[in-house]
Amino acid sequence: NAGVTQTPKFRVLKTGQSMTLLCAQDMNHEYMYWYRQDPGMGLRLIHYSVGEGTTAKGEVPDGYNVSRLKKQNFLLGLESAAPSQTSVYFCASSTGTGRTQYFGPGTRLLVL
Amino acid sequence: SQQGEEDPQALSIQEGENATMNCSYKTSINNLQWYRQNSGRGLVHLILIRSNEREKHSGRLRVTLDTSKKSSSLLITASRAADTASYFCATDNYGQNFVFGPGTRLSVLP
Secondary structure (H helix, E strand, C coil): CCCEEEECCEEEECCCCCEEEEEEECCCCCEEEEEEECCCCCEEEEEEECCCCCCEECCCCCCCEEECCCCCEEEEEECCCCHHHCEEEEEEEECCCCCCCEECCCEEEEEC | CCCCEEECCEEEEECCCCEEEEEECCCCCCEEEEEEECCCCCEEEEEEEECCCCEEEECCEEEEEECCCCEEEEEECCCCHHHCEEEEEEEECCCCCCEECCCEEEEEEC
């Protein structure tokens, strides 16, 4: 099993550009999450999904959109990137609320 | 504000010594989990302790939970250089999503 994978590993964007981060999991987990991690801070939840076709806002959703068209995939979109979105983005999945979360390796995003 | 707060922010010890990290939280929890993050990598789950448990062991890890003080501690015994990482606590507030603390950076010197 590959677990949780993220694509791409690293990306540089110019302000105003758009991009999509892809997360895939092969563990048949219902729940999937997108977090961002900034220096000196813990992970902050952006959006999450409790099943195929569902999405919900987390702590810091502004400027991001998500989609869960397939159970194994969770996409995070930035429509118009801003320097404040420079961060490391982590995807995670779990079998349910309060259960162990399994994390991907992260995507490092730099917005100039 | 963040639910979990780890203390200390950074810890440096010699190989073979024990490392203790603490986590404090603010509201009632269902369970508390500890995760490790090696530099440049994703988080890896270490241990979960439920609100009705007081202590849990896993290999060289020992976790305690004091719900009256709203705090937890992670003890790593006989530390190794490979234990160098950041350690995070995450609290599950009865169905709400996890809240991660800012983490403790542990350096184990050979």
